[in-house]
């Protein structure tokens with residue numbers, strides 16, 4: 001049993017309907033002193049696998065002996081989650097490009113500022129849960145500033161972003177606050193798609209529990225990670241035309257033949273093949289894709305392929 005469970009819901013701002021926008025956090029306070037570990041999900045409102053995993057983590061963790069405190073923030077972007085959208089409908093901004101935020105800015109900028117003040121600026125370790133949406137499915141973990149923590153999740157593929165190549169493309173994410181503070185941070189990308197999410201949610205729960213063992217919050221030996229592949233380059237391949245999408249790719253984590261076909265887009269109206277997309281690499285590995293036939297819009301999120309040239313273990 002944890003020592004105490006504390007709930008607190010700091011206010012972000014007042015909304016036009018008169019209600020308060022709040023951050024709902026639950027602290028599981030362990031019997032022994034230790035670090036404050038923050039676990040968050042649904043920064044992007046249409047990626048709710050992590051939020052569901054945090055519910056299951058709460059059910060498991062509340063009966064465990066813990067060292068330190070685990071702060072659960074299951075739904076960061078509630079306004080976006082309830083309409084299953086990536087961005088808040090109030091200002092349509094990408095919250096995960098707005099950190100550290102602006103208390104005098106738009107709603108998402110204020111939300112980012114509240115997160116920095118109430119969560120990211122206080123915790124000693126951060127685990128942020130992202131996923132695919134109700135369309136593509138994704139499976140990898142970012143390697144940021146704590147390799148052991150990220151590896152302990154147990155995913156096959158890890159991604160070490162090459163900051164010299166990415167430039168400022170991903171500035172304004174949570175790591176602008178956590179890594180800047182020297183706080184160990186891990187970003188998980190797992191789940192999504194029009195398939196049963198149960199197995200992905202279970203993998204997130206087991207992976208995060210193992211990270212907590214690795215961090216010493218749970219007094220059990222961490223399971224060593226499986227054989228892992230670290231890629232430094234990921235190509236995102238979106239359908240450039242709308243229509244029926246027909247997946248041609250192998251399962252996530254599988255290696256791809258040189259320029260292997262990934263998907264085709266077919267017109268629902270005259271049945272023509274509008275587009276066929278291939279892996280851009282000689283040696284690629286599947287990181288994200290649609291697992292089922294579906295309708296897509298031009299430019300929707302599609303596939304991600306890792307480059308195995310230059311990859312390490």
Ligand SMILES: [Zn+2]
Nearest residue numbers: 044047130131
């Ligand atoms: Zn996300």
